[in-house]
Amino acid sequence: MINSLLDKNFEEVTLGFSKASAMEEANRCLYCYDAPCMRACPTSINVPSFIKKIASGNLKGSAKVILEANPMGASCARVCPTEELCEGACVMQKDDKPIKIGALQRYATDWVKNQDIPLFNAGVPNGKRIAIIGSGPAGLSAARELCRMGYEVTIFEAEKKAGGLNQHGIVSFRLPQEVVDWEVEQVRRLGATILTGKRVGKDVTCDELLENFDRIIVAVGMSKVPNLNIEGEMLEGVLDAIEFVKTTKQETVPQNMIGKKVVVIGAGNTAIDAATCAIRLGAASVKILYRRTAIEMTAYPFEYEFAKQEGVEFQWLTSPKKVVGNEDGQVMALECVQMKLVDCYDRKDALLEVENSNFTIATDFVIRAIGQKRQVDLIQEFNIQQSNGIPSVDPVTLQTSNSKVYACGDVIYGNGYGDATVVSAVQQGKDCAYAIHHSLKQSSEIA
Structure with missing residues (x-):
C-alpha cells in the first residue's frame, strides 16, 4: 500500500510546456538588452538568448546557453525560486505578467535530456x-x-x-x-x-x-536536523525531516502514515517538503508548528501556497515543550506552549512564552525540521x-x-x-x- 502511494503520489506535480505553449511564451519575451532577469540569476544565464533560441526552434542551442552557465540547469528549472530571482526581475512584471523563465528553461533542458545529446567535451589533460x-x-x-x-x-x-x-x-x-x-x-x-x-x-x-x-x-x-532538546524526543515516531524525505526516494518507506496524525516542527522549505510528503503518504492530518509567524517563516511563498493547497495546516506562535508517549514507547501527543513577539528597546521582536498557555496536540509522528x-x-x-x-x-x-x-x-x-x-x-x-x-x-x- 505504501509503495503504491509512492508510485502514484510522488510523480512530478508540475507538467512541462508543450511545444505550442513554449513557443507562445517564448514569443512574449522582449529579449531585453542588459536584461534584468540575467542579472538576477546567480549563474548569469543569458535568459534572452536561450528564450530567443526556443522561439526560433533551436532547442539544442537554447539548452547549451543554459547549461553553459548552469551545469544543474535542469534541476534549477524546477526548484529555483524564480519568482524572487529571474521572473521577479522581468520587465513584464509591471504591466502584464512575467515571462515563465523557469518553465522555458525546463522545456529546453528536458529536450536535450530526452535526446541525450552531449553538449560539452573534456579538456586536454593537464596532469593535475x-x-x-x-x-x-x-x-x-x-x-x-x-x-x-x-x-x-x-x-x-x-x-x-x-x-x-x-x-x-x-x-x-x-x-x-x-x-x-x-x-x-x-x-x-x-x-x-x-x-x-x-x-x-x-x-x-x-x-x-x-x-x-x-x-x-x-x-x-x-x-542532519538538530535535536529539539525537549523531553520525549527519543520516542519512536520522532523523525529527522531530512532522513524522512530521503526514505520517500527509496523503494520501501519504513513509516506507515496512512490515517495517522503528523506534526512538523519548523517552517522552512524542508519542513514544507516533510509535511507534503506525509500528506502524500496518506496521513489523515498534517500540521506545521512554528514559534514565530508567517512573516518570519523561511519557506518560499510558493512553497507555503503549495503546502496549503496540499492540505497542510499551519499553527503559528507555537513552541514544542514535550513529546508524550504511550506505554509502548510510541508518540501519542505533543505538549506545546503559545508564544508572543514583543517589541523591546534593545531587541526587536523578542520571543516570549505566554504564561499558562500550555496545550496538547494528539499526534502519531513528530518531524523535526529546525535547520541542519x-x-x-x-x-x-x-x-x-x-x-x-x-x-x-x-x-x-x-x-x-x-x-x-x-x-x-x-x-x-x-x-x-x-x-x-x-x-x-x-x-x-x-x-x-x-x-x-x-x-x-x-x-x-x-x-
Whole structure:
C-alpha cells in the first residue's frame, strides 16, 4: 500500500510546456538588452538568448546557453525560486505578467535530456588532480567545469547514490530522480570519477586527500536536523525531516502514515517538503508548528501556497515543550506552549512564552525540521579556520586557511556566502573551479 502511494503520489506535480505553449511564451519575451532577469540569476544565464533560441526552434542551442552557465540547469528549472530571482526581475512584471523563465528553461533542458545529446567535451589533460568531497549541486558544478579545463577529478560521496541534496533532500514530486541522475551522468561522461559510499574522514582520511591531490574542494552541504532538546524526543515516531524525505526516494518507506496524525516542527522549505510528503503518504492530518509567524517563516511563498493547497495546516506562535508517549514507547501527543513577539528597546521582536498557555496536540509522528547541523568533524579534521562549524573562506576565491582546500555550497552558508539555494551552490562550485585554475596558472603549475 505504501509503495503504491509512492508510485502514484510522488510523480512530478508540475507538467512541462508543450511545444505550442513554449513557443507562445517564448514569443512574449522582449529579449531585453542588459536584461534584468540575467542579472538576477546567480549563474548569469543569458535568459534572452536561450528564450530567443526556443522561439526560433533551436532547442539544442537554447539548452547549451543554459547549461553553459548552469551545469544543474535542469534541476534549477524546477526548484529555483524564480519568482524572487529571474521572473521577479522581468520587465513584464509591471504591466502584464512575467515571462515563465523557469518553465522555458525546463522545456529546453528536458529536450536535450530526452535526446541525450552531449553538449560539452573534456579538456586536454593537464596532469593535475582535484578531489571533491560531496556530489551535490556545488560539487557537481565544480567537477563539470574542472573536467572541461582538463583536470582529473575524483568525487567522494558518502551516500550510495550521487546527487547530494538534489538526489536525497528534495521531494520527487518537485524534482524527479531521473533529472538528477542525468545531471550526474553528464559530469561522469566528461571523465569525473564518482566514488559513492566513500565517506571522507572514515573510508579515506583528509591527510590522504591532501597528499594525493593537488587541490581539494569541500562541498559536503550540511548534516542532519538538530535535536529539539525537549523531553520525549527519543520516542519512536520522532523523525529527522531530512532522513524522512530521503526514505520517500527509496523503494520501501519504513513509516506507515496512512490515517495517522503528523506534526512538523519548523517552517522552512524542508519542513514544507516533510509535511507534503506525509500528506502524500496518506496521513489523515498534517500540521506545521512554528514559534514565530508567517512573516518570519523561511519557506518560499510558493512553497507555503503549495503546502496549503496540499492540505497542510499551519499553527503559528507555537513552541514544542514535550513529546508524550504511550506505554509502548510510541508518540501519542505533543505538549506545546503559545508564544508572543514583543517589541523591546534593545531587541526587536523578542520571543516570549505566554504564561499558562500550555496545550496538547494528539499526534502519531513528530518531524523535526529546525535547520541542519554543520559538518564540524570534517572541518576539524582538515584543521582549517572556521566559525561555528562554518569554514572561513576568501569571499572571492572561496579558498580556506589551507591553500590547497576550497569550500562551497551549503557548507559555507551562514557567514554571508550566498543563499541556501541550489542555484547559489552551483555558482559557488563554478567559482571554486575557476579560482583553482587561476591559482595553478599563476603559480605556473599548469600552462
